[in-house]
Amino acid sequence: ELKVEQNPLxxxxxxxxxxxxxxxxxxxxxxxxxxxxxxxxxxxxxxxxLSNGAVKQEGRLMASLDTKARLSTLxxxxxxxxxxxxxxxxxxxxxxxxxxxIFGTGTLLAVQP
Amino acid sequence: xxGVMQNPRHxxxxxxxxxxxxCSPMKGHSHxxxxxxxxxxxxxxxxxxxxxxxxxxxxxxxxxxxxxFPKEGPSILRIQQVVRGDSAAYFxxxxxxxxxxxxxxxDGTRLSIL
Numbered sequence: 120e121l122k123v124e125q126n127p128l129x130x131x132x133x134x135x136x137x138x139x140x141x142x143x144x145x146x147x148x149x150x151x152x153x154x155x156x157x158x159x160x161x162x163x164x165x166x167x168x169l170s171n172g173a174v175k176q177e178g179r180l181m182a183s184l185d186t187k188a189r190l191s192t193l194x195x196x197x198x199x200x201x202x203x204x205x206x207x208x209x210x211x212x213x214x215x216x217x218x219x220x221i222f223g224t225g226t227l228l229a230v231q232p
Numbered sequence: 233x234x235g236v237m238q239n240p241r242h243x244x245x246x247x248x249x250x251x252x253x254x255c256s257p258m259k260g261h262s263h264x265x266x267x268x269x270x271x272x273x274x275x276x277x278x279x280x281x282x283x284x285x286x287x288x289x290x291x292x293x294x295x296x297x298x299x300x301f302p303k304e305g306p307s308i309l310r311i312q313q314v315v316r317g318d319s320a321a322y323f324x325x326x327x328x329x330x331x332x333x334x335x336x337x338x339d340g341t342r343l344s345i346l
Contacts, residue, residue, distance in 0.1 A: 123274075152334050161323065162275075164334040207274055211331075217288035218263060218331055222274035 121146045123210050125223035133231050135197050140226045142191040142208035150211035151191050152220065153182050155204045162207065166193075198230045234259065236326050236338035237306075244344045245314050253309040253341045257326030264307045265325045265335060266299060275323060281307060311343075319345045 122145040132138050142151070150169055154162040166175045168184035168191060175182050179202065181194045191208055205227045209220040237256040245251050257264050262282055267275040280288040281301035292299065296314075301307040311318055321342050325335035 150331070154337075161339045162325075162337040164336065167332065167334050169332055209275075217280045218327060218335070219265065219277040219280050219288055219291070220267075220275075220335065221277065222267075225274050 121148075121210065121212050121221045123208060123221050123223040125206075125208060125226050127226060128224060129227045129229075131229045131231060132195075132198050134199055137197065138195050140193040140195070140206055140228075142193070142223050144189050144191075144210045144221075146189075146212060148186070148189070148210045148212055151184050152209045152211070153191070153193055154207045154209060156207065156225075157204050165206075195228070198228075200230045200232060203228055203230045236261075236324055236336050238324050238338035238341050240341060241339060242342045242344070244346060246346050247315055248313050251311040251314050251318070251343055253311075253322050253324075253343070254306045255309070255324030255326075255338060256306040257324075258336055261326035261328050261336070263327045263329070264301050265327075266307075266309050267323045267325065269321045269323060269340075271320075278309075314343075314345050316345045319343055 124143045126141050153165040155165050156162050166182040171186040173184045179196045184191045205225045207225045208223045239254050264281045266278040269275045277291040279292050279299045284303050296312045298310045321340045323337050323340045325337045327335045
């Protein structure tokens, strides 16, 4: 059974600092997604990573994928309060006949002024 | 373009009652997924449907839960004889045929069982 683990589970950081969230998964995958969820809200798609070595950036967030290591990272640069949210990675198992996503446990990010 | 529409946003049921959750996918999307999120946990896949077909229901509990996506109308997730453990947020997502596109999520239905 595919397992997706994120760390840390909780991250408190100061504005202006940099940090990385890690997403490890236990079997091969050809698609990995990052989502953001605000409290009581739905999930917002941030990044779609489709191949080994893929790197995507949007504002202060940058995501990368290493399929050989079965690892994705979400890097936060010069954090601001508006980035406070829960971040999920989700994996689409390789070769699957369906598009179901296996979600990580989530990382709750709190950016302090 | 309207996003994924779920209703109701909040639903309260007593134990033993039935709960019906509705989901209309984004325009142009033919794939619908249901996920369940327990408090402070990630989302767990339940079922994947296309029009009139259940493609993957490997995440659905064997009893009391069913889903459909009829030719006309929204997708329905139905929970019969609800129990306290069914309390959760239920999210619907939709996607186009292109698997390189992300799933788009609705705002969810928060189900509370008294």
